[in-house]
Amino acid sequence: MSNERADELMHEADHEAHEVPPQFAGEFPIVIENLTNRFGEQVVHEDLSLKVRRGEILGVVGGSGTGKSVLMRSIIGLQIPEKGSIDVLGQSITDAMEDEDIDIRSRWGVLFQGGALFSTLTVAENVEVPLKQFYPELANDLMHEIARYKVRLSGLPEEATSKYPSELSGGMRKRAGLARALALDPELLFLDEPTAGLDPIGAAAFDHLTRELADTMGLTVFLITHDLDTLYAICDRVAVLADHKVIAVGTIPELLATDHAWIQEYFNGPRGRAADTTYHRADEGRDGQER
Amino acid sequence: MRNWADFETVEGAGGPVLRVSGPLVVASIAPLDMRLREMTTLAAIDISKVSDIDTVGAWSIWRASTELDAKIEGASDKAQRLIEAVSNAKSTAPISPVRPKALERVPEAVGERVTEFATGVKDMLAFLGLTIMAFGALIRHPRRFPHLALVRQLELVGVSSLGIIGLMSFLIGIVIAQQGAVQLQQFGAEIYTINLTGRLTLRELGVLMTAIMVAGRSGSAFAAQIGTMKLTEEVDAMRTIGVSPIERLVVPRILAAVLMMPVLGFYSSVIAIIGGAFIANFALDIPFWTFLSRIREVVPMTDLWVGLIKAPVFGLIVAMSGCYQGMQVSGNAEEVGLRTTLAVVQAIFMVIVLDAFFAIFFTEIGWA
Incomplete structure (x- = not known):
């Protein structure tokens, strides 16, 4: 009876579904080497190298037009680089053909700037899209339950579950996008300016949520941001993009020790100093128990 | 071959105990979850032999344990953390808005079209003006x-x-x-x-x-x-x-x-x-x-x-x-x-x- 059905299901899934490799155990889930990206005459990246450590939240900063988003698009395979190699979870993105890297795709989640929700589906149905794509063997009940708790995990109220993206505010849309990005319990999470366009309270809440989820689910987070508060509050390390390269990677004190003009201006400008003060105040308050 | 979550049932002191082994993640949960939903009595779920767990696995175990009133035993730190997280996020909200029945929907749509047409003509004349x-x-x-x-x-x-x-x-x-x-x-x-x-x-x-x-x-x-x-x-x-x-x-x-x-x-x-x-x-x-x-x-x-x-x-x-x-x-x-x-x-x-x-x-x- 039920056992037979379950066996049948396993059998079918074994035939159809892709192999699911075990969790990535290496030290660097993302390794970029000598990456060059060019749009016509305009050079975006040249000989860019970067390694992301497992379990960290890496903030990526840089002035407008320094190619932060292009870098993210290269890593997730949306932008084919001119030169260089990108390895994600031990597999090469740059060598993979269109459908070859599909088993890596089930192991990362991406939150695009505007949320990029499918507008004809409700929030819950959006969350179910990757589940149905990669694990069609899941029972409908379980699928719905997963969608429900993912929506709540992302900090949305229960009522948002059956709403369409057009009925949500900007901040809620980002949370819904995050719920979809987390649908498959990925190892890697890419966030493109998650706090842009949110009010300070909403932004702080989103930062907190990111940190909490990263800690609970053991995520490695690649986070593009302009938000100094985000950098101070939740990022383990920060990579600085300038002159077509990653000019420095490290904790904020380490970056402050370098004498690159842009870094100094960025962190020692009025906004940088304000964020620094807030962070230290908050840090003294909780006495470093967070990390 | 996918590495599915496996389990066996043994008789414990207070009733049957489910021993789960293997990975308890989204990719491996489907058959186990299906069988968990069909069980009627269970005293405890032992997950000490689980090699890996994610929120989907945690959800499935937690749902079964609350439904069957079974204890969860042998949870690792990570499992504990995840189970707590998903239990706090439980929800019963509908997945999509409830659609009214066809018998109500069709006349409503027809009526809407008629009034829309009337206001459309009026608005268009206003626009001409x-x-x-x-x-x-x-x-x-x-x-x-x-x-x-x-x-x-x-x-x-x-x-x-x-x-x-x-x-x-x-x-x-x-x-x-x-x-x-x-x-x-x-x-x-x-x-x-x-x-x-x-x-x-x-x-x-x-x-x-x-x-x-x-x-x-x-x-x-x-x-x-x-x-x-x-x-x-x-x-x-x-x-x-x-x-x-x-x-x-x-x-x-x-x-x-x-x-x-x-x-x-x-x-x-x-x-x-x-x-x-x-x-x-x-x-x-x-x-x-x-x-x-x-x-x-x-x-x-x-x-x-x-x-x-x-x-x-x-x-x-x-x-x-x-x-x-x-x-x-x-x-x-x-x-x-x-x-x-x-x-x-x-x-x-x-x-x-x-x-x-x-x-x-x-x-x-x-x-x-």
């Missing part, structure tokens, strides 16, 4: 007149559509002459092919087909352009600066269509006649130039007037519905597509309805 007022204002303040926009629209509506309208008309001329000739030949009246082609194109088809083409080419463009400008708040920006969007956006487009339609309609008729003459030359042995000179004798001048009077009215309708639908856009990008389609469908429908009225009217006043 606004446009006429904007015209009046522009006549009183001629320096505000958007010359450049008008010239640009004249080019877009008129000049750049010459190619496609010419080709279409030429082919229609060929079809009318050739098909007409086949029928007329049966009683030896193929010479009347010239009457048929000349009168039909000048009176009806030239203008009608042009109106349909302009609706598809320009009416849709008007709706999409203005609709997108509404979405990007350009229209609102204009209003705050004190520029009337009707004067700037709608008037030049409507004027361009009204001015260009007679010209295009006439052009279309001429090309269609040339197409007819072309095919008559080969299929009917009526020489090309004879065909053209006969046109002058068999087509009364009133046919030309009928076409030329209808053309600007059709242009007005096409441009009006395009601009009106564009201005109605609000919300999201999907709306632009819907409104554009609506603009074209509405324009073509109204053009054909009005054409029927015109046909009867002109016959009644003796311009037959």
